[in-house]
Each structure stands twice: as C-alpha cells, then as structure tokens.
Amino acid sequence: MRVSNWRLLLGNPVALVSAILLLAIMVAALGAPWLAPSGVNDVDVPNALQAPGGAHWFGTDELGRDIASRVLVATRASLEVAVVSVAFALVVGVGVGLLAGYRGGWADTVLMRCVDVMFAFPVLLLALAIVAVLGPGLTTTVLAIGVVYTPIFARVARASTLGVRVEPYVAVSRSMGSPHRYILARHILPNIAGPLIVQTSLSLAFAILSEAALSFLGLGLQPPQPCLGRMIFDSQGFVTLAWWVAVFPGAAIFVIVLAFNLLGDGLRDVLDPKQRTSTEAGRGS
Template identity: 80%
Template sequence: MTTNTRVSSWRLLMGNPVTVVSASILAVIVFVAVAANWVAPYGVNDVDVPNALRPPNGEHWFGTDELGRDVFSRVLVATQASMRVAVVSVLFAVVVGVAIGVVSGYRGGWVDAVFMRIVDVMFAFPVLLLALAVVAILGPGMTTTILAIGIVYTPIFARVARASTMSVRVEPFVSVSRSMGTGHLYILGRHILPNIAGPLIVQTSLSLAFAILSEAALSFLGLGIQPPQPSLGRMIFDSQGFVTLAWWMAVFPGAAIFVAVLAFNLLGDGLRDVLDPKQRTMIEARRQGMQQ
C-alpha cells in the first residue's frame, strides 16, 4: 500500500462521522477494559444490604443491586471481563482460522477438501449451540468460555482466509515468485497475507461484537464467567426477579452490551468501506459527484 493510498484511506475513514464516533466509543471501552479496577469507585462484591435496590443517585450512579453492591462498579469490571474474553477468543480464532484457511486455499487439492469438510461440519451447528456443547464438555469458567467462543468463530476466519487466498494465489506476482523458485513460506508471508489482511480486519471487528454477545449469552445461562466475578450476562440474569422494583439492574448491563456491540459493528462497516476496493471506489465516485 503506497503512502498516497494510506492517506486516502485515513481520509475516507475519518470522513465518516459514524466511524469516528464508534472509534471514540471503542477507545473509551478499551480504557475501561484496561483501568476498570482502578476506576471503579466501589468493590464489585462489597455487600451493603441497608442500601440494597437504591435507584441511581449521586453516590451510586447506576444504583445498587439486591445485595447493595454498586452496579456502576460491577458494570465496569464486567465490561473488562467481556472484552478480555472477546479479544482473546477472537485472537485464537484468527490465528487458527487464518492458518487453516490460508493453507487450504493456497495448497488446494485433498488438503483443501479435508479442511473445508471439517469447517462445513462446524458450520452445521448453530453458534451458541456449539459453544454450549464445548462448555458442557469442559465445564464453565472464563478459560472454557474463551476456548468455546474461539472454536466457534474459527470456521468463519477459515472461510474468509481461504476465499481471499484463492483469489490472490492466481495473481501474476505470485506466479512470478513461484517461477523464481521462492519458498512457499516466503510467498505466504510476503504476498498472500498482506493482500488478504483487509477482509480479515473487517471480520475481526465484526467477530469481536458477536463474541461479546456470545459471552453474555453463556454467562446468562450460567455457563460462562462464574461468580463472584461479575459478568454482564449474569447481571441481567440476576435482575430478572427485580425488573419492576429495580429497572437499573438490567438496563445498565444491557446498555453496556448494546453500546459495545454497536460500536464494533459500525467500526467494521467503516473499515469495510475503506479496505474493500469496490466499496471504496463507489464512495469516492459518490463524493466526486457531489462535489461537481
């Protein structure tokens, strides 16, 4: 990618106000994920029964739960846990899925057939059902949740990497490199991976959003992050019996999930507009038409 292309990409990305806002929100979420334990005004498990079910006020911004615990502090630390699960699980899926997809798309033949049939079998199961099966076998907990979500999203990256690799491997520069006797690892690292990075970056952003939802769903069912570690999904589950008495117990954890997922999705759309040549050409043509 040339310098002019990079500058143009940044202009397109920063010229989209929705993308800028979503990136700003994600920056705040990342800060929370890093500094939640220092920012939280109260301990996440500090019980104060006399102050139970207090509505939002100056002392407790998000109110308190049935045990008098500060909901704001618990949402911050739970967001940190959700982000940790999402990032690590998606990183696992990227590494394993891209490796499978690139090898499958580059080699073809029986290697491609074997790998893709395994991927097809995994795709046959609904995402949450497959994650539940993994957790049921290995037992609930944060490590198991990370592994389950990582396994579930590995086939997606394998498919994206394979499709992109198959389109790049027939390019003239790859053929020339092969004819010169260049090793396969060099071709993969120098020619294939840099040219398939765009779709993978977009898919990573979208998968982070769905990973947060998956973690919340598993925790809601009692199979994800276990107490006393707070979890957004578990907080929503615990609030079911207090919806009419303490709406804030469900609204604020749900809002945290909603904002994080929406921000990742909007950022993914913005990255797609910049990294997808077709989308980028359409946007640039539209802008030129508006200027004329």
C-alpha cells in the same frame, strides 16, 4: 493501512465516532480497578436496590452492590474474553484458510469439509456443547467462543487466498523459486488482510454477545467475577421494582456491540475495493 485509507476512514463520521467510543470503553475497562467507585463484591444490604444517584451513579443491586463498579469490571472481563477468543479464532482460522486456499487439491477438500461440519451447528449451540463437556469457567468460555468462530476466519481467508494466488506477482515469485512460506508471508497474507480486519471487528461484537449469552445461562464466567450476562440474569426478579438493575448491564452490551459493528462497516468501506469505489464516487458527485 495506507494514508489514503486513513483519510477515508476519518472522513466517515459513523466509523470515527464508533472508533472514539470504543477507545473510551477500552480505556475505562483497563482502568476499571481504579475507576470503580467501590468494591464489586461489597455487600450493603441496607442500601439494596437504591436508585441511581450521587452515591451510586447506576444504583445498587439486590445485595446493595454498586452497579457502576460491577459494570466497569464486567465490561473489562467481556472485552478480555472477546479479544483472546477472537485472536485464537483468527490465528487458527487464517492458518487453515491459507493452507486450503493456497495448496488446493485434497488439502482444500479435507480442511473445508471439516469447516463445513462445524458450520452445520449453530454458533451458540456448539459453544454450549463445548462448555457442557469441559465445564464452565474463563478458560472454557474463551476456548468455546474461539472454536466456534474459527470456521468463519477459515472461509474468509480461503476465499481471499483463492483470488490472490492467481495474481501475476505470485506466479513470478513462484517461478523464481521462492519458498511457499515466503510467498504466503510476503504476498498472500498482506493482500488478504483487509477482509480479515473487517471480520475481526465484526467477530469481536458477536463474541461479546456469545460471552453474555453463556454467562446468562450460567455457563460462562463464574461468581464472584462480575459479568454482564449474569447481572442481567440476576436482575430478572427485580426488573419491575428496580429497572436500573437490568438496564445498565444491557446498555453496556448494546453500546459495545453497536460500536464494533459500526466500526466494521466503516472498515469495510475503506478496505473493500468495491465499497471504496462506490463511497468515493458518491462523494465525488
């Protein structure tokens, strides 16, 4: 982003706070193996369902395992799944959208009809179908989430490409005999990066929710790997007896998703010309 964009982003307190919060979460997640107070699968039945305190900041679960340690490690796993799956969706979706928007004609029709077919299925239902066919696990979860979010990036990339390909500088480059690959890499892709960055931030939030939902249903990450959705599922029988068993994993999901969404809104204000104009006009008044 340009210097002016960075200044506008830093001037947005909500976006700035969410970015700092996300940075702190990522640092904690990356350092989870060293920051975790105890082993994530260390069973201590005599201390089961112990309330939050000095020994266990978030309390213990029904097997006496430290919830703080499990939340840290589970957060790292959720972020890894979200980042890899959204990266997959970004690469494939942008490739499809660029090709459809730039080439037009039959290529656009065929590719976007395939995208429309995928859009006809609810996101979670399609992810459940993929996992049900391939079996639960880390790789399948990443693939399922990546596939269901690919059409979103394809549509965003196509819509932005349709607007950029008619710009004069693209026509001049094409008239000079520049190869299509050069035009796409030099002129099209840099000018559609803004909407894609915003969509990436928002998709990361929804990917976290999708991974938690799959894990809650037993089709995501499998034990002994801690995951936030599975922790909430396992806590159902103890909510009235030990509130902390469900509250802390749920709070982790809430904070991460909220931070990504707020950051996405801040990025949209900076990178979307219409939003940026209204924001600057509001400050000027």
